[in-house]
Amino acid sequence: MSIQLTAKSLFEVVQDAKITSPRGFTAAGVHSGVKRKSLDLGAIICAVPATAAAVYTTNAFQAPPLKVTQESIGVEGKLKAFVVNSGIANACTGERGLQDAYQMRQKTAELLGIPPHQVGVVSTGVIGEYLPMEKVLNGLERVVNEAETEGGELFAKSILTTDTCTKKVEVSAEIDGKEVKIAGVAKGSGMIHPNMATMLGFVTTDAVIDPNHLQSLLWQTTDETFNMITVDGDCSTNDMVVAMASGLAGNHPLHPQHPDWKKFQSAFSYVCQELAKKIARDGEGATRLIEVKVDGASSVEMARKIAKSIVGSSLVKSAVFGADANWGRILCAAGYGDPIISPDSVDVCLGPVSVVKGGLPAEYDEAAASEVLKQEKVEIYVSLNMGEQKATAWGCDLTYDYVKINASYRT
Template identity: 65%
Template sequence: MQPMGTAQPLGAENDLYQTAATPDITSPKGFTAGGVHCGIKRKRKDLGIILCDVPASAAAVYTTNVFQAPPLKVTQQSLAVEGKLQAFLCNSGNANACTGEQGLLDAFRMRAETAACFGLEEHRVGVVSTGVIGELLPMDRISQGISHLAIQTGKEGHEDFCRSILTTDTCIKAAEVSVVIDGKTVRIAGAAKGSGMIHPHMATMLAFVTTDAVIEPPVLQQLLREVTDETYNMITVDGDCSTNDMVVSMASGLAGHAPLTPEHPDWAAFRAGFAHVSRELAKMIARDGEGATKLVEVKVTGAPDVVTAKQAAKAVVGSSLVKTAVFGADTNWGRIFCALGYSSPLIDPEHVDLAVGPVQLVKDSQSTGVDEALARRYLEEEHVRFHVHLNQGEAEATAWGCDLTYDYVQINASYRT
């Protein structure tokens, strides 16, 4: 199980930040991490923590599923006190979702025991769980695991943490950039998990972003919400929206520059770097979809507005018929047009262009007559890009997903067995 690498940024943004060759969630000043096996899973690590030396500005975005799991409610309560966290505890293998009052008590217990073990105030601890829904947590095992984390957490804990949060993932997912703010180097690092039950408006995915930037909680919250809409909310694997997904960011402020706001002269660099980390994590989640063999990217340009562009991109990348066509390298572009047709009533059906990679298949909603063998060869590649031009305006959006394979059915048919 090897970590996924991060792609190099394209365009003018490349001058605003530098990507790290070996991403590490502990790279920003003040952060440590760890992960252990406590016995929720049979063998693999299943309990992890991110720690900060100081109370860090924090922000979070949560699933829109109405069956929101108890740990998310506990984290929301923690953040409501002062918008700061010093620790974030995550278990995998058990979602602690649909577990009633006992599930909520267990989530509070996780928070309290973590705070006591690390000498923190309870409201400065966040918790989250991921895994099977409807089962109570083995709290005695988790309690022992928390005490083990106190011994094993440190600057070398990046990989242990990343592995501790995985469920059906095939690899760890991490990204990191550095930017220059007021002449000082600022690092932004992220780690994530997610493979199935992935759909826009969050999913059974968790993402953690750390930085040593100086930024107040309300500014960080607004940034995280905006970037989430551009990245995590633009991926889909199977159309199912989970009960447990969360993106959380912690900023230690130890870089020592002037506080960041949209008015700061280096805000554009920080925002671009922050967005790059989240975008790369989102793409890794999409590529690691359960049973997937290909990353699918759909870029929609020429839309009348951003909403239409997003709706169109997500409809295409989420279509089961499109996903199976990509799996089979089938150039049946009618499936893409079908998805575009139900995505938004604002789309003009007479003037749509479509290309798969460098091969233009459709011009003004009519086949170009190109040799489909060219497109079929491109569809056999690991990263498949579709470009849809609506010829109606200047708005654009990009969404990511994966192909739909036989293995997806097999994995989910035996998820608990």
């Protein structure tokens, strides 16, 4: 296990990340038959009722499993288990889909001997198809029996759809003299757009924190991380990020006035931001991660809107794919992101190359600008020179393969 110290030394980044590293957690992933061959059913299980918080998709067609999870967490803000299937989203499935989600919750609760409201449920995959419940229920027996501290990698694989890789992050921090761990896994590759996307995120920690403070932290962090990524502008029906805190680290309860609150907040934010960036980089068919940093805005909302508009622009994304330093597309996206900006004050840089100064073309080396766009991580800087606020958004380039993948998604 290799550990890298962060620049501010607030926490340590663990390279061999595991969702089960925080005390009290086990996990598993199996092939139940929802998919033809791949792992398609997973679970995270906590030895004790864990403090829980979640955020959900803003899509009006919210899938039944999300409604069941909202109901579960709403009882006492605690979960002992979370089960996930991939391959079929159980979305737009009406009353039958809702009952199937309840059945998944009930079966898991019976297998663990816990109240149903201590189980969360989520699905991801094709919309409009019913789950093969006999296979799912049989698979749940295997998942519960096989859950172990080394099961994190199998869980990470079991939640994938069109993803090309698993997405994992882990950090540790010293809180009240105790080692506190925070780990996360996510899936997401297409139908990614603020606010939330066809993405699932799971964060575990062994910190002591009550449900209200964890929920507030998750809301705030999501606005700065998961809600700042886009791949294709499509907001999904099944998106969810859930956080579970076992409380087994033995620290004093965390809250905004706690001496180590900022340290914990920073570590938690790092996990979510890195997961968000991994999702953006793994966009369907993507070859590059695009990072757009906007500063000099008069409000955070303005900075966020403009950063999202630029990183979500199909024309900007296509220009990055073609390594074409077409800065006019960046200005165009910034202009419709927030029309009240002052065009005469905007500066744009592609990496270190200044291409726009005061809303006008700057003298620059075309080859140098093109070279910036060929890097695996493309950095675009936009200075509005209107205030002190800033924001960062992440996305990916738009390639031929994106169309290929989504033209045959169901086949």
